Amino acid sequence: MALKTLSAKAAAALDKELMSTGAFSLDQLMELAGLSVSQAVYRVHPIDRGRRILVAVGPGNNGGDGLVAARHLRHYGYQPTIYYPKRSKNDLYQRLAKQLEDLDVPFVDDFPTALQSTDHVVDAIFGFSFSGEVREPFPAVIQAMAETKVPVTSIDAPSSWNIEEGPPKSGVGSNFHPNVLVSLTAPKPLVKYFKGRHFIGGRFVTPAIAEKYGFDVPAYEGVDQIVEVGPGGLRL
């Protein structure tokens, strides 16, 4: 049975509802989202496969999730490195970056070079609100992620993919197929084009909200903040 998906428009409405009537702050939601991503990376890439994690951070909320994930990964014993070329002036993102600096996590400017000495990549460039063209400097970064043999974990969406229609037909991202996807709250329609390991994270959705948006609260186990589901959104 295919998992129900959430359109880009519905995902935006859900986030807005969580932060208005749901009474969550963005700080809280991003902390839990990033924690989910860190747990998925730990699951697919245990520390003994290599500690070095390169996190590609975009300018919006997907990037913020990546910054939080990097901090938790650092506490687990990984050695994250951050590529964050378009730093937001938003107070929350600035604070998340400072928290990493206080853990001596390095920020680098040259993604292709950093990619040559990492064991895993987290793609936190664009999420469900992406549409249109990939802007500079990200085309080369996505191209590098498409071509590398280093495994890549994408947050919510492989960056450059259309949220409804999946990989672009041509150009940047058309050959980008990350190994792992962490869908936050619920999968987006693009999952039907995704063939790797697929997790759902974001264990804060109430049954009432899930019902309203037409999906089920995933069957998380124990204290896990993630649950693995089948590729393409099929249940395991």
Next chain:
Amino acid sequence: MALKTLSAKAAAALDKELMSTGAFSLDQLMELAGLSVSQAVYRVHPIDRGRRILVAVGPGNNGGDGLVAARHLRHYGYQPTIYYPKRSKNDLYQRLAKQLEDLDVPFVDDFPTALQSTDHVVDAIFGFSFSGEVREPFPAVIQAMAETKVPVTSIDAPSSWNIEEGPPKSGVGSNFHPNVLVSLTAPKPLVKYFKGRHFIGGRFVTPAIAEKYGFDVPAYEGVDQIVEVGPGGLRL
């Protein structure tokens, strides 16, 4: 070897530093603190021992940690009930309470009655900033927690205990010995009077901060937000 402890004054300074130069928001820290507590409860009281968890919530940050823990416990499949007699007007606490209401978590006014039909109690009344007298309506609540056979988990300090000197010599709390203690960031001096299962939580302290305050970052495992240490603060 005894774990190093953090005085009430040092714990307050540490919190202040995390939220100023450390760039954390209270939302973030409380989310991670409450998550730690929820994981400790899951560890000592697995769901098959009974789903009903009564959370006694005080008016300050210790209470806020309890509200967050209750939410996570609800997501794990427990059935928390909240006793929260002195509701704060603080925006964050109001939002944390709303998040529980949206999960249909009941709030009750009568602690002794609620205690008769619960499987575990979380004591989130007072934390490291407590000193002096226990004010109404909490003396009877602490007395009930002291007398019950239901296991009790305290957050950071058994409520009514002096942070440096442990249980009061007489009166309210003098016979209160909770089964479990979750020390946040680092144990407080009172742990030397505590004989139950002891966890440390709050996996957000940087090595630099720990060194500055004279303690070690605990040896957390995997993605755990808690680590069990020996009773009285001894290492296991």
